[in-house]
Amino acid sequence: MIWVVGAGICQGQITERGRELLRRADVVYGSRRAFELMNVEVKEKRILTRFDDSVFEEIAREGAGKEVVVLSTGDPMVAGLGRRIRGIDAEVEIEPGISSVQLALAKLKVDLTEVVVVDCHARDFDSSLLDFLRYRHLLILADRRFDLTKLGKRRVVILENLCMENEMVREDFADSAEIKSDYTIIFLEKEVVE
């Protein structure tokens, strides 16, 4: 059996259910960062530096006979591992965790039902998504490759490195701002059409 468990993104953000799954597991896979977010004793720790097909095949093989947990920073279903793991040939259950999206919404005091969340990690921003601004705010998960000029001269809130040492939240205009972190969230306000 394979459990993909959300580790949250701040220290101590794992849920009690998540912690219990980790304690019971025979093997726990995760990035160094995911393990650093929590203080849990596990039977066998496997630190991953990459998540490619061969890793997922290994996890699937092992999950056939053991209780395997795969840690996912944030929530497995928010631009996370869950989507990648749904393709593997094994029984997989997902245990949610707190995502950077939730942290951003908490800081902005904006509700999830007021936004559309866009994943631009390692992928280009499709400008047609700006059409959503007639109905919703946009919350874009970005890395430093993100091309801000695609957002025009719009006012943005840039949330960087949430819950990390160098966390920063700032307002700016897209045509003059710069993205310096691969852990960036860009907030664009809904545009009221007259």
Add this chain to the structure above:
Amino acid sequence: MIWVVGAGICQGQITERGRELLRRADVVYGSRRAFELMNVEVKEKRILTRFDDSVFEEIAREGAGKEVVVLSTGDPMVAGLGRRIRGIDAEVEIEPGISSVQLALAKLKVDLTEVVVVDCHARDFDSSLLDFLRYRHLLILADRRFDLTKLGKRRVVILENLCMENEMVREDFADSAEIKSDYTIIFLEKEVVE
């Protein structure tokens, strides 16, 4: 100081950070259901049966001198208390929790960045939202007043009472389905345009 803390929606789903905030608080407000989801000793428990303006005024007054926690089932920023509390005149911080949306996505194995989340609790469904189906799946938070005929003959997945005793997940067609719970999530798949 006022903290709005997400309680999650399943037993033991509170985060370690949330639990710590509850332990330290002078007063904790919450619904009976929110308190039932956790096993935490608190100094002073105030069970709320309604969340109206007078309650928020009381909380704001008390938060001026004490450490006050307001429990919100799920996540405060997912069709939650956070949005209502942003209007009150007091310093408010939000601590995220696991929402029913995350649980639904975990069951459906669908990523948050593939959906648009719509809040139809105690409000009508705006049919123009169906336009989103060209780009995204829809995840609708509904109660038993929800008018399914507004979704046409589309295939839906209905997730009812997640993490409750009578949890049920079923596939159906909108024109023949029936909603029996006020804790319902309706999933509509994105429509591929040829």
